[in-house]
Amino acid sequence: MTDPTTTTPDRRPGGRTARVRAQVLDAVCAELAENGHEGLTMEGVATRAGVHRTTVYRRWRDVGGLLVDVIDAAGEIDWQPPDTGSLRGDLTALNQQIQESLVVQPSLAVALMAASFHSEQAARAQTRLWADRYAQCEILVERAVERGELPAQRTDARSLLIAATAPLYHQLVLLRADPDPHLPERAAETAVLAAAAGAFSVRRRREESM
Amino acid sequence: MTDPTTTTPDRRPGGRTARVRAQVLDAVCAELAENGHEGLTMEGVATRAGVHRTTVYRRWRDVGGLLVDVIDAAGEIDWQPPDTGSLRGDLTALNQQIQESLVVQPSLAVALMAASFHSEQAARAQTRLWADRYAQCEILVERAVERGELPAQRTDARSLLIAATAPLYHQLVLLRADPDPHLPERAAETAVLAAAAGAFSVRRRREESM
Known part of the structure; x- marks a missing residue:
């Protein structure tokens, strides 16, 4: 031996x-x-x-290789989307996680976004990670449809998720606003109200493309 | 002489x-x-x-001083928010301008955002410019209220504008998605539907803070 x-x-x-x-x-x-x-x-x-x-x-x-591996490693973590029993609750919990990751000092998430402006490799790795995360979160929308919280016609889950989460990134990363403890819930609620009004229905989108 | x-x-x-x-x-x-x-x-x-x-x-x-002055000069341009006769039309037109500025190759807007991650001075100048632009756009919401397109209770104009525009920045700058010609209108419509459902009403927000 x-x-x-x-x-x-x-x-x-x-x-x-x-x-x-x-x-x-x-x-x-x-x-x-x-x-x-x-x-x-x-x-x-x-x-x-x-x-x-x-x-x-x-x-x-090189440094680009290090950045890619840090982002890939983040993708390997066994992350599960929240499951609170309601779409509003799930999106709020998701937004709270996002807000926390962007507000913590120093923020690795913000550092990686900054780096991805300067490294094509890091940008591609980050785009992949985000695509995976949003795909993982589509189950929040599926569960909401099953519970009858969303209109029966098919919902574009990704657009709903982007609408719910984008204000966090925009306010905290690009506009550099002070963190607002109500923002995670407000942004979640806005997306839920828009979804209930049919904003993300796939039928509507098909007609639009014709 | x-x-x-x-x-x-x-x-x-x-x-x-x-x-x-x-x-x-x-x-x-x-x-x-x-x-x-x-x-x-x-x-x-x-x-x-x-x-x-x-x-x-x-x-x-120094380079920081140059960046600040470029951003300040952008703020001196006599820009006027769109006035199309409807909130949906105005927000769509605004989003089309944003999409164009982010998609054009090379994009000065994206270059300035990238720079603002690395220059505190540039970040402050950009935050000021954005605050001015969003303040200028509040008239879109005022006009919509006057036309009876929004609920009578006071609307948080800035939150509505952020909700309408954030998906553009998120998709194009952070997620690096391919430009979607329907996105400006969809994001505008989502915000209008949410607003009609009372998502940005100030009364709701006051209760929330109590």
Whole structure:
């Protein structure tokens, strides 16, 4: 039993690889949050992570590679959309999570958005992550239809979710407004009222395209 | 009549100052749109503008100063919110202008948003400009109330305007979705339906805060 991949868990390729990745990505998040995207360097990350520079270069190549992996790692977290029993409650809970992630100081979410303006790779990774998250949240709309909270005609779930969440990003990230504790619920309620009035019905959209 | 301030219009302090400012700000916009915020240098701007470096340094001090002045200049344009005869029409027209400014390649609007993540000065100038624009647009809501398109109780105009416009910024700037020609009208209509259902009524908000 001298095979190092089986004797010491830490030295198995998977174990060590996963550990190094966790250390490096934690360091990227800390550096990003502290110094922003411009302050992010391969050397700074290696030093903070306590990992050899050459390992970081070999595995992530450049700062863009580090950013992509941080975003991909966020996508690997076993996140579940809220399930509160009502669409308004679910969207409010979702918006509260979003508000929290944008308001916390320093905010990794905002740092990644800033970085994605400057790194095409990071932008693509972020677009993928957001697409996944919105797709995961479509179940909120399906559940609301099952409960009879939404009109019977098919609802464009993604548009509803964008309408519910966009004001949070717009106010907090782009307009840099002070956080408003009522905003998560108000934005959720606005989307629910619009949905009840048929704003996101697919039938309406089909007619529009004809 | 040897006073240079009266003989040649170009040499009057106001005239020359204004001309140099226009040249420099045009150069900043061109550089930003071509090379983004990271590519913006005092030297590059001076060269492109055909203005002496020392003039640029003396008047704008640094890249942050240039960004602030570009944003302030945008605020000086005599922009008028649309007036189409209906709230839905006005918000659609507003959203079409926003979509156009975000989709045009290269987009100065997106370049300035990117820059504002990295320059506190630019962020403040942009926040001011947006506050002014949203305040200017409140007349759309006032006109809609006068026409009887909105419920009689007072409407929170700013929240309505944010709800109507936020999906454009979210989809095009943050989610990097392909432009959807129907989005300006859909987002406008969603906000109008929500408003008609009382989503932005001030009475509701007061109760909420109690």
